[in-house]
Amino acid sequence: MVIGFEVITLFPAMFAAVSEYGVTSRALQAGLWRLRTWNPRDFTSDNYRTVDDRPYGGGPGMVMLAEPLERTLDAAQAAGGGRVIYLSPQGTRLDHRKVMALSKESAITLLCGRYEGVDERLLARRVDEELSLGDFVLTGGEPAAVAVLDAVVRLLPGALGDHESASSDSHYDGLLSPPSWTRPPAFRGHAVPEVLLSGDHAAIAAWRQREAERLTRERRPDLWAAHEQGTQDAPDGA
Ligand code: 4FV
Numbered sequence: 001m002v003i004g005f006e007v008i009t010l011f012p013a014m015f016a017a018v019s020e021y022g023v024t025s026r027a028l029q030a031g032l033w034r035l036r037t038w039n040p041r042d043f044t045s046d047n048y049r050t051v052d053d054r055p056y057g058g059g060p061g062m063v064m065l066a067e068p069l070e071r072t073l074d075a076a077q078a079a080g081g082g083r084v085i086y087l088s089p090q091g092t093r094l095d096h097r098k099v100m101a102l103s104k105e106s107a108i109t110l111l112c113g114r115y116e117g118v119d120e121r122l123l124a125r126r127v128d129e130e131l132s133l134g135d136f137v138l139t140g141g142e143p144a145a146v147a148v149l150d151a152v153v154r155l156l157p158g159a160l161g162d163h164e165s166a167s168s169d170s171h172y173d174g175l176l177s178p179p180s181w182t183r184p185p186a187f188r189g190h191a192v193p194e195v196l197l198s199g200d201h202a203a204i205a206a207w208r209q210r211e212a213e214r215l216t217r218e219r220r221p222d223l224w225a226a227h228e229q230g231t232q233d234a235p236d237g238a
Pocket of ligand 1: 087088089113114115116117131132133134135136137138139140141144
């Protein structure tokens with residue numbers, strides 16, 4: 001199933017990050033997903049192509065106007081559709097579970113804000129879900145939209161080459177990934193853990209599982225608690 005992304009943004013060029021480079025670009029060329037950008041400036045009716053104005057009630061900065069976004073969404077939805085997701089600090093925190101769910105949709109429209117944000121009436125009328133990249137403030141929703149696209153596309157069947165697999169990902173099974181080593185066998189006097197040079201795949205897998213659990217316990221007690229809960233809840237303790 002080819003997933004189609006419509007992206008509403010004042011800076012379409014920022015999406016070269018996923019359309020021109022690496023795994024996501026290769027997947028785009030292979031037709032595993034589709035990307036179309038829509039610039040609200042192209043849906044303005046005044047000579048100055050105005051897309052923002054001062055906030056009612058005063059205060060710093062500018063707010064994106066509802067009308068140009070309404071028209072842009074009409075066009076994007078007519079072309080591709082899908083649920084409208086607004087990237088904002090007020091949204092649900094993006095995590096692996098959410099990315100997995102998004103990767104199963106056939107079409108998604110991503111709305112990227114700029115300035116102080118978007119007129120609330122537009123959000124109330126047209127937005128199905130708000131997602132946040134994290135508890136910090138960006139200058140625009142585009143970096144968050146790029147992260148969503150990158151995380152979702154790499155999960156699409158066939159996106160990762162056979163030497164790459166999402167199954168060894170951090171968070172794949174609720175645990176952080178174990179550390180990795182490659183050539184040379186000794187670097188600045190530091191060796192590679194013996195077990196990894198043993199060729200004993202069962203021992204290597206067991207060692208990596210222990211490392212993943214140790215790292216998760218040490219660095220992400222929240223994830224470890226959820227993982228423990230998960231293993232407890234799993235019917236056959238799988
Ligand atoms: C953001 C986030 C974010 C808020 C005002 C763009 C900025 C400006 N988006 N996760 N954190 N957005 O900070 O998604 O318009």
